[in-house]
Amino acid sequence: MIFRIDPASDQPLFEQLVTQVRVGIARGRLVHGERLPAARELADALEMNVHTVLRAYQVLRDEGLIDLRRGRGAIVTGRPEADLSAVEQAMTELIRAAKAAQLSPDATAALVKEAMR
């Protein structure tokens, strides 16, 4: 699977990784029992600090999405969401509106987060 980070984004790097794993699990791209890449390998490939990756993994563990064990790495324990089609549909609308209003992806995400609080 692809992992990506955007240093130009307002979102902290560790959060960007957390979001990707979360979305990957929700969409079923990351399945139960699958092993995430070693923190060092991911950090090396993305030219970032290994502690940033470890922080992302810790957040994911606290959310119950992965299992962190010494020597075994990070194992996905989360399950895909049952049906995201309603959310996807609503999101298409939201994205269209956000683009029309010239909102950046970060700003849109922040609005959604705020509203869900």
Add this chain to the structure above:
Amino acid sequence: MTTGILLRRRFGDNHRGRVLIAALVAFSALLLAGGVALSWRRDLPDPVATHWSGTGTPDGFMALGMFVGGMVGIGATLTAAFAVLAAARGQASSTRRTAIGSIVWLNAFLGIALLGSLWIQRDLDDARSTGGLGTVTALAIVAPLLPAVAAALLVPRDAPAPATGPVAADAPRAALGDAERAVWLGRASGGPGSVVAVGSIAVTTVLAVATQTWVMLTVPALLVLLLAAMLTFTVRVDATGLTVRSALGWPRTHLPADEVERADRAQVRAFAEFGGWGWRVGRGGRTGVVLRSGDALEVRQTNGRAFVVTVDGADQAAALLNTLADRSRTAPGGITGHQGDQA
């Protein structure tokens, strides 16, 4: 020496000349062993034992000249086969390394097997009283490993060969922001090859135990190492290019992004195109990690090289590699220095 100089003049300082020199040197060693064997003629029974049954007693006999000629003939045939492979399909240095290592191992194996099996028959009146061949066989298998690896390592790595043109326009691309960094990580593992390997390990172990030739346990031991090295590979596409690495750490290879001409998802038939599973050389000189048939990431490189690795999600990997290869063309020396656009 003279041959080497002549060959160098004929081929220039290229890889074909080197392969030919290495092949001739290795085969000369086998010829020398044949000469030594013939010089023992007076001390040897006639005919000599040339084949041993599973229980360790000789069950095949031949005139000495036939035996030496046969072994040298096998050596010549296999040496020629590997030399042709390296010359015709040796665009990648890994192929030439494998071919030269195999040539050295084969000729040394045959030489040791020939001299060893005759050595234990010296001063015998009747070859039927020759003892077992276990030690000789184990020695013949293990002793040539070191010179074979050394010869392979003497083959120089491919020199850096950055592409001069852009990445193929019709190759797939991944959507990636200017400042964005991305990595694709995948895994190639298992496949039918591991079943074959486990089977061979079981059979050779049972044979060694059943015939009580304990030294023959070296064969399954070597197969276990081979299986461990070829069982699981991690595949990584990042800004530096494509890296494929065995879970053991070796073998591994790296294809720099600036040497990638195009990457695609391709369909691979393991047996028909690569003759088996593991780290292979296939038709047309493609090298690759082929653990099963089906979807694979195929990378065309500069100097006519091509590399294949069988992974799931190869379309994503190919798209990202093409995009990162694009980037290596526009920003020589890396992707540092990007400014985030705050518009």
